[in-house]
Amino acid sequence: MPRKTGFKVALLILSMLWLSACSRHSMYETAIGLERSGAGLQVKTVEVGDWQIAYLANKEPTDGDTVVMVHGFGADKDNWTRLARELTDDFNVYAIDLPGHGDSSKPMDLGYSLAQQTEHLARILDALALNQYHMMGNSMGGAITALYSSRYPDRIKSAMLLNPAGIMEYESELVDLVVAGDNPLIPSKQGDFERLIDFALEEKPFIPWPVLGVVEEKKIANREINEVIFEAIRDSGFQNEFRQRIQGIQAPTLVVWGKEDRVINYRNGDLFVSLIDNARLEIMEDIGHAPMIEAPERSAELFRELADASD
Secondary structure, three states, rough: OOHHHHHHHHHHHHHHHOOOOHHHHHHHHHHHHHHHHHHEEEEEEEEEEEEEEEEEEEEEOOOOOOEEEOOOOOOHHHHHHHHHOOOOOOEEEEEEEEOOOOOOOOOOOOOOOHHHHHHHHHHHHOOOOOOOOOEEEEEEHHHHHHHHHHHHHHEEEEEEEEOOOOOOOOOOOHHHHHOOOOOOOOOOOHHHHHHHHHHHOOOOOOOOOHHHHHHHHHHOHHHHHHHHHHHHHHHHHHHHHHHHHOOOOOOEEEEEEEEEOOOOOOHHHHHHHOOOOOOOEEOOOOOOOOHHHHHHHHHHHHHHHHHHOOO
């Protein structure tokens, strides 16, 4: 069954479950399972020292290259399923739940600066015995991808940075809100997750209401660890060193930015490409902070062009 047809069938099944009065949690598990399956992915785990790390990987490996996907702050591996659906026929996808996120271990005292998270990712990829791969990351994950690509140039075939954090020369709406003591990225009460979606995404995907409610519960439950991670990133005073480090990226690099991003100003994209050799910038009109969710087909096309150029 073609994947797009399968996705429509999944929506029909969800509607039937809703009408049959299944619990919200059952509907959530069904929905997330169908979306993963439709993308050709399955959930796996790997032990990394004391951590248990969850990730998504191909149900059926291919002969193609490997691509590692790194989510943003407060997000998880499932942010990549819609983009992965466009790639798993030809690429071996690994979408990682970083420590502190998703279904992975969440030690409060681990250390969550961008530099520390880059080394956490390196340990995970070593545990997975991956050698060479393309890497893409969104927001916080974009900054981690950039740092990883500079730190381990022999492992990276190409780097795709989607609305990356790390450089905040041009401020955004988020900065003003955080300074005022109101961080929309960390839900703490009912209604906050819907507000987060409205703030972060310009082109919002369909999410059935019961599923939205369960996701919100999970986000609220993660508030404490999210506050720790956010403060670790904000307090690291890392911007000047970050700019120096990413100049070491050697792989072909594509910076993709949604022009309507309210989280990180798209104009920072020019600074990224000015610092990285062999980098170019692609601005997406009418897209917000998460192109892989808002425009998965176009994001996949851009990645394929980048991957072809790295061969």
